[in-house]
Every structure is written in C-alpha cells, then in structure tokens.
Amino acid sequence: MSYINKKNNKSNDIKSQKIEVKCINLNEFGQGVFKxxxxxxxxxxxxxxxxxxxxxxxDKCKVHNLINKSKKRVDVxxxxxxxxxxxxxxxxxxxxxxxxxxxxxNNCFKQYSIKAKVEEIExxxxxxxxxxxxxxxxxxxxxxxxxxFYEEDTHRIVTNDYCLVHTKEQxxxxxxxxxxxxxxxxxxxxEDKRKGLMRYVQIRFSRYTKEILVTLxxxxxxxxxxxxxxKRLRARCxxxxxxxxxxxxxxxxxxxxxxxxxxxxxxxxxxxxxxxRFNISSKTFFxxxxxxxxLLYKKVDEYLHLQGDEVLLDAYCGVGTIGLTLANKAKxxxxxxxxxxxxxxARNNANNNKIKNINFVCADATEYIIEMAKMKxxxxxxxxxPPRTGSTDKFLxxxxxxxxxxxxxxxxxxxxxxxxLKILLEKYSxxxxxxxxxxxxxxxxxxxxxxxxxxxKAPQKSK
Ligand SMILES: C[S@@+](CC[C@H](N)C(=O)[O-])C[C@H]1O[C@@H](n2cnc3c(N)ncnc32)[C@H](O)[C@@H]1O
Numbered sequence: 093m094s095y096i097n098k099k100n101n102k103s104n105d106i107k108s109q110k111i112e113v114k115c116i117n118l119n120e121f122g123q124g125v126f127k128x129x130x131x132x133x134x135x136x137x138x139x140x141x142x143x144x145x146x147x148x149x150x151d152k153c154k155v156h157n158l159i160n161k162s163k164k165r166v167d168v169x170x171x172x173x174x175x176x177x178x179x180x181x182x183x184x185x186x187x188x189x190x191x192x193x194x195x196x197x198n199n200c201f202k203q204y205s206i207k208a209k210v211e212e213i214e215x216x217x218x219x220x221x222x223x224x225x226x227x228x229x230x231x232x233x234x235x236x237x238x239x240x241f242y243e244e245d246t247h248r249i250v251t252n253d254y255c256l257v258h259t260k261e262q263x264x265x266x267x268x269x270x271x272x273x274x275x276x277x278x279x280x281x282x283e284d285k286r287k288g289l290m291r292y293v294q295i296r297f298s299r300y301t302k303e304i305l306v307t308l309x310x311x312x313x314x315x316x317x318x319x320x321x322x323k324r325l326r327a328r329c330x331x332x333x334x335x336x337x338x339x340x341x342x343x344x345x346x347x348x349x350x351x352x353x354x355x356x357x358x359x360x361x362x363x364x365x366x367x368x369r370f371n372i373s374s375k376t377f378f379x380x381x382x383x384x385x386x387l388l389y390k391k392v393d394e395y396l397h398l399q400g401d402e403v404l405l406d407a408y409c410g411v412g413t414i415g416l417t418l419a420n421k422a423k424x425x426x427x428x429x430x431x432x433x434x435x436x437x438a439r440n441n442a443n444n445n446k447i448k449n450i451n452f453v454c455a456d457a458t459e460y461i462i463e464m465a466k467m468k469x470x471x472x473x474x475x476x477x478p479p480r481t482g483s484t485d486k487f488l489x490x491x492x493x494x495x496x497x498x499x500x501x502x503x504x505x506x507x508x509x510x511x512x513l514k515i516l517l518e519k520y521s522x523x524x525x526x527x528x529x530x531x532x533x534x535x536x537x538x539x540x541x542x543x544x545x546x547x548x549k550a551p552q553k554s555k
C-alpha cells in the first residue's frame with residue numbers, strides 16, 4: 093500500500109449519479125481511492141480490491157453498495173460509523189489497521205528522505221471502551237433533544253445508541269442526562285440564538301481508581317432544578333464520583349468555559365501511570381488511552397536508558413506525566429509547558445507524589461529553549477512531545493545548539509515529526525523508531541523516535 097496524499101470527497105464536475113468503481117489504494121486518512129474518468133477520488137469505508145457502487149452527490153462520494161468484500165473487512169458494530177467522523181478504520185480488521193499505521197509512518201519518513209527502521213507497532217489489547225474522555229453535544233432537532241458527536245467538519249449532531257470507543261458507563265450517563273433533561277423540561281443550548289442550558293457533557297474515567305468525573309457545560313449560570321438534576325443523575329448512575337458545572341456562553345467551538353463550580357464530590361478524579369498518581373480535572377490534558385499510555389512511556393524510558401545522573405528536559409510536558417514517571421531515574425527534570433492550568437496541575441502532581449527533583453516552567457517551549465541555548469544550559473537528554481502541528485524551526489535549531497546527548501521525540505503526527513527530524517538530523521542520528529497504537533479504529537498514530545548526538549566528525553548514519 094502506498095498513500096495518495098489527499099482527503100477528498102469533492103467532485104464538482106459530476107452531479108448526482110451512481111457509478112461502479114474499484115478501489116485501488118488507501119489514502120492517508122484510510123479512505124478508499126478509485127479512479128473516475130481521468131481523476132482520482134476518495135471515499136470512506138472502501139478497501140483496496142473492493143468494487144462498489146458509489147453515490148456521487150454534489151461534492152460528496154458515498155459507498156452505496158459493495159459488490160465484493162475484501163477479506164480484510166470486518167462488520168462494523170457502530171451505528172454512526174462514517175457519519176460522526178471520530179473513527180475511520182473500524183471496517184478493517186485489526187491486523188490491517190496496524191499495517192496501515194506502520195505504512196503511514198514509513199511513508200511520512202520516505203517523503204522527507206529519512207531512512208530509519210521502524211520497529212513493530214505496540215498493538216493494543218483493549219480495542220473497545222478505551223477512551224477515558226467522552227465529549228457529547230446536546231441540541232434540539234425537530235423539537236426533540238438529541239445528543240452525540242459532531243459530524244466531521246460540521247456542528248450537525250450524529251446520534252448514536254452506543255459509542256464503541258467509550259465505556260458502558262460513559263454511554264449510560266449520556267443517555268440518562270438526556271432523559272433527566274426531558275423529565276425536568278431543561279433546554280439545550282442554541283448556538284445561533286445563544287440561549288438555552290445544556291451545551292456539552294464531558295465524562296472522564298480513571299482506569300486505576302475507577303472514579304468518574306461528569307462536567308456539565310451549560311450556556312448560562314442559571315441552572316433550573318439543578319439539585320434535582322444532580323440527585324437523579326447520581327441515583328441512576330451511582331458510579332459517578334464527582335460532578336462539575338462549567339459555564340460557557342461564548343460563541344466559540346472551544347468546549348469548556350472559564351467559570352466552574354463543583355456540584356458533587358471532590359471536583360477531580362485520580363489516575364495512575366507507572367506508579368505515579370495524577371489529579372485530573374475537567375480541563376486537564378491527559379493521554380486518552382490509559383491502557384496504551386504505559387507502553388508509550390515505557391518506550392520513552394527504554395529509549396532514554398537513563399543512568400541516574402542525567403539532567404532531563406521534558407518539553408511540551410502537559411501535566412508532567414512523562415517527566416514525573418522518569419524522575420526517579422534521573423538527577424533532575426525540568427518540564428516546560430505553555431498551558432497555565434497544566435503547569436499548576438504538574439506542580440501539584442509533583443507535590444502529591446513527593447517528587448522533589450523536578451521543576452515545571454510555564455513558558456512557550458521555543459522561547460524557553462532559545463533562552464536556555466543563550467545561557468548555554470546543560471541538558472543531558474531531551475524529551476519532546478509537541479502537539480500535532482509539531483515543533484518550530486527555532487526550537488529545533490536551539491536543540492542542535494544545546495546538544496543534549498539523547499533526544500526522545502514523541503509525536504501524534506508522523507508528518508510533522510518527519511519534517512522536524514530533518515533539522516535534528518543535521519546533528520543527530522536516528523537510533524530507534526517505535527509506534528504505539530493509542531487511537532484504535534482511527535488513522536491517528538503515536539510515534540516515538542530516539543536520536544543520538546553524532547560526534548562532530550561522524551557522518552550521518554543511514555539504516
Ligand atoms: C501532545 S501534548 C503532550 C503532553 C504530555 N507530554 C503528555 O504525554 O501528556 C502537547 C502539550 O504541549 C503543550 N503546548 C502546545 N504548544 C506549546 C508551546 N508552544 N509551548 C509549550 N507547550 C506547548 C500543550 O498544552 C500540551 O500540553
């Protein structure tokens with residue numbers, strides 16, 4: 093398989109028609125690629141080798157019916173598949189999903205002429221109910237309350253009886269909230285009129301303590317029948333351990349507002365990664381797959397192979413999870429993160445776990461590292477885990493200047509990872525590349541790269 097770098101359902105030249113096509117490939121989003129006339133088109137839910145009748149309507153392509161099924165196809169249990177936009181690969185058997193992700197990473201590297209041997213992916217053992225955070229929107233449709241995820245690239249809600257990647261409890265809570273809203277005649281928030289109550293509900297669970305946090309995101313701070321609502325929700329979902337009210341009346345696609353109030357319980361949940369405990373509140377960034385995150389962090393640990401005397405920089409550290417799980421193997425750890433709340437959480441996490449050899453700085457990672465380079469600060473190892481957009485050239489050139497002996501780059505977007513590696517490869521060689529399947533059923537993939545500083549005269553190693 094190789095990828096066609098295009099996500100496309102658009103076909104402005106063809107008006108509403110049904111046409112038989114054969115899938116020749118997959119694109120990087122897991123869509124089936126087919127030829128139509130002289131052009132290449134892509135459609136969800138079609139595998140290489142399969143023929144299908146495709147309905148082409150305006151700028152949209154959709155599989156109308158499959159003519160032959162690939163052996164790699166599995167039945168999809170999700171009722172909203174391909175509508176909600178969250179999962180993309182559920183129609184592939186798990187082996188194929190894995191192959192797809194490995195090839196994606198290899199192709200990203202190839203695009204930047206990076207030669208590296210990618211290790212076999214860390215497969216997931218929990219394939220369903222793995223996501224520890226569920227966010228659902230509530231709206232009116234034909235006068236009825238509907239709830240679900242947004243259709244891809246829209247604010248249209250796709251209803252779904254049961255979301256497979258979330259737990260039974262998360263699914264139950266979402267439904268019970270809908271029922272209680274009806275019973276108490278509570279309204280949904282209307283984004284256009286900027287009126288109404290329930291906007292989103294976010295449900296987070298802890299794998300380790302089994303605690304569940306429900307955040308009710310409402311459009312105004314007047315919440316009629318609030319205590320009755322909380323009473324009914326707790327009675328029907330007794331496993332909920334804490335409930336928060338969050339007010340978000342802004343015209344924005346950001347889910348959470350600034351104002352919060354605890355309605356029940358302690359206001360946060362606790363989870364553990366590799367023996368370190370973390371407090372998670374509504375706004376805390378926390379890796380969404382609590383089963384795979386330990387594999388990911390173990391890989392970071394393995395790649396760093398710390399001896400105990402190293403000073404480590406954990407850049408883009410979030411709530412400090414990577415640095416905190418490694419602090420007992422290093423001399424000292426610095427964490428840098430630009431989100432204020434995450435830094436507060438990271439410091440609390442250090443205190444709660446009595447980890448003393450760590451310090452978190454709230455700053456833009458690029459500005460921080462430029463400053464460190466100016467000061468000729470000494471870091472033995474660097475961990476960097478930037479967002480999907482990757483890091484910045486200035487950050488990367490400053491890393492080359494600071495010259496830590498080892499870098500472990502954790503990335504949730506192999507394309508920006510490969511782009512960034514090009515700069516680091518001026519001074520570093522790739523030692524290892526690992527992949528962890530954190531986002532089962534989706535095209536997303538987590539990649540970990542270990543880089544070693546080359547001695548000034550050594551040529552670049554190619555593997
Ligand atoms: C992919 S997360 C990684 C978090 C953490 N390493 C973990 O495993 O949970 C990326 C983090 O980078 C932070 N971030 C984004 N842009 C940043 C910047 N310019 N400077 C510092 N931190 C940034 C985000 O707030 C987020 O916490």
